[in-house]
Amino acid sequence: MMVHGFDAAADTTAQEQSGPEAAWITRLGTPLQGASNGALAGLVFAAKDNIDVGGLPTTAACPAFARTAPAHAHVVQRLLDAGAALAGKTNLDQFACGLNGTRSPYGAVPNSFDASFVSGGSSSGSAYVVATGQVDFALGTDTAGSGRVPAGLNNIVGLKPSKGLISARGVVPAAQSVDCVSIFARTVQVAVQVLRAAMGFDAQDPFSRSLALEREPFGPRFRFGVPSELQFFGDEQAAQAFVQAIEKLQALGGAPVQIDYEPLAQAAELLYDSALVAERYAAVRGFFDEHEAEVMEPVRSILASGRRYDAADLVDAQARLRALAQQAAPMWEDIDVLLLPTAPTHYRIDAMRADPVQLNKNLGAYTNFVNLLDYAALSVPSSLRPDGLPFGITLVGPCGSDLQLAELGQRYHHASGLAQGATGEPLPPPADLGLSRPATVKVAVVGAHLSGMPLNGQLVERGAQLLEKTHTASQYRLYALPGTVPPKPGLVRVPPSEGAAIAVEVWQMPLAHYGSFVALIPAPLGIGTLQLADGSSVQGFVCEALATEGATDITHLGGWRRYIESRQPIAAA
Structure with missing residues (x-):
């Protein structure tokens, strides 16, 4: 077993170091093997070092806090039972308090594409x-974006589940109610x-919660929200990448809908900046x-700031959060999913160290509100x-939309043509996510x-998709x-000797919306x-003969479109 060394006398020097070795705090010489078979057999994973692995130290990137875990965290045990093998424990911003990867005495973790940038x-x-x-996958934690920002900056997937879907027992809390x-x-x-x-x-x-996902x-047609105002902190490459992201999601069938981001920003x-920060202090108060x-x-300083609030302040902050949640809720009546930049920009490690508070805050511009408002991402x-x-996007949905986001996210990811992370390996074929x-x-x-035509919107708004243009029998x-x-x-059916083939379009509509369409x-x-020209039969528009x-009678024109065109005035030569 390799344990990342730490010398208190060399504290400042360690913090200034950055390199691939900084990614690990504890790395096992031989992975800890899970069950011999299971859904995850053959996969190797790592756990963030605020998640307990029995018999190994849990440091939360604070050497003075380090303790040997008496047992596996609930989630680690479930993964081992499913056949995965554990390779070790990874570095983090101390006490999971940061979005940049430089706040660790074990060294700053570099970006996997350019080591001069933050991870x-x-x-x-x-x-x-x-x-x-x-490794094949890794566990992180996410309170304000810690499971999303590193994914976006390193060209990988970051799944932030609905709160309570995965047990946090055996995890050092950051803000337990939203971890x-x-x-x-x-x-x-x-x-x-x-x-x-x-x-x-x-x-x-x-x-923990029992959630029905x-x-x-x-559907093939969906609506996605885009903030009315976006901030990229002067990063024009990021701004242009997000414009392209909107176009890519449109190509998958999405229709952009502008949303008011202000309630989300205020929640963040x-x-x-309120008594909610007291939960971070309470998480490690004894230590x-x-x-x-x-x-x-x-x-x-962030943890210490939690001391200055009293219980009444916390009640006020919680009431304010609930009010903002109510203000934001109508957004979901107009959209199916919210599209955001995962991070608005990249920062160099030296720049982050020079201005660690403001630049870190900038990285969370589109992440901090998600757990507070009980969304999946x-x-x-x-x-x-x-x-x-790399530039990453985040799809946000209501609590319980985890698998829906995954299905759309997989389609989006595979349409990007990108390789897997920094490995250069192509993506495998898309999988059936069940x-x-x-x-x-x-x-x-x-x-x-x-x-x-004028009423085509009645089909589109119900998620109908054009399958083919054809003719009747x-x-x-x-x-x-x-x-x-x-x-x-x-359209009236007549004996074959009296009729003709009429142009039609065949659309496929979700059955759940068919009744409202017929009405x-x-x-x-x-x-x-x-009856169609190929002999098949479908539901379709008919008319009472009376x-x-x-x-x-416009049968000779072969279809309604030809009739409409025939009525258009001919432009003068």
Whole structure:
């Protein structure tokens, strides 16, 4: 076993060091083997060193705090039982208090693409060893973004589950009511595989919950929120990368919807600038009050700030947070998922050390609110910037949307064409993540619901997808119905010798929305069974024969679109 050495006399020197070796605090010569078989058999992982592994020291990156863990953390035990093997424990920002990866006496963890830049934190070592291919996955923790920012800065996946989905028993708390154990992997598939093994109610964790996860993926058409105002702190490459990210999500079927980010930003501010910070102090109060001088800055000042608040201050802060949650909640009526930059910029290690508080705060511009408001989140790689540094995006959804985010995140990640982390290895084929596809129904439209026609939006807003443009069998006649607004045709079945093939579009619609669609259809129109030119049958628009009396027979034109075009005035030569 290799344990990262620490010499108190050389404290300052150690902090100034940065290199690949800084990623590990304890590395086992031989991985700790789990069960001989299981869902994770053959996979090797690392655990952030604020997560207990029985028989190994847990330091939380504070040598004075170090203690030998009497047992495995609940999540570590579940992963070992599922067949994974543990390679060791990784470096972090001390007491998981930071988003940059330089706040450790064991050294700053470098970025896996450029060692002069920060890795992101606080789960810095976990992200680095995944990005560089040293392990298959790693555990982190996430209170304010520590499981997402390092993922975004290192071209890997960071899955931040819904609060309470994975037990935090055996984890050194940062702010226990909002702490989450997170997962780093090079693919969404592996992250979800680990999530399924790790999740489960634990009665011995006061914040564990039994959650029913949404298992129906977002449809082929979905709405994604984009903040009305975005801040990249002068980083134009990051700003342009996010513009490209919006375009990529649109290409997957998403429609951007502008959202007011202010309630989310105000919630984020409460984490450190209100009495909520007292929870960070309370997490390590017994140790901190006796060993304050042995905690490094700026972590020491952040923890100490929690002392100045009283119980009434905390009640006020909690009420303010609830008010902001209520203010933000209507956002989900207009969107299915929220799209954010995982981090707004990259910083060099020397710049971060020169201004450790403000630059760290900047890194959390789009992460701090998520756990406070009880959302799920997934960071996935998006692109490599012109300077060669990674840019990641985060998909945020309501509590319980973890698998939905994963399905969309996998589609997005694979569309990026990026390699796995910093390894240069291509992504494997997308995996079936086990979500249930919604039941659908095919419906043939013949008139005002055709693509580009006035009522096509009734299909699109229900998540319908165009499957094909085709024709009916030659046993229908088409009429332009008088007095309809917008103009509509009537399709009537007749004997084969009297009919013709009529142009139609076949759309596929989620069955859950079909009833509301049919309810919009006015008489004399309705839904019946249409026979198509290839002999197959689908649901489609039909018309009562009686309604065609006095209507114009337009069968000879072969379809409604041709009829509409025939009515357009011919431009003068």
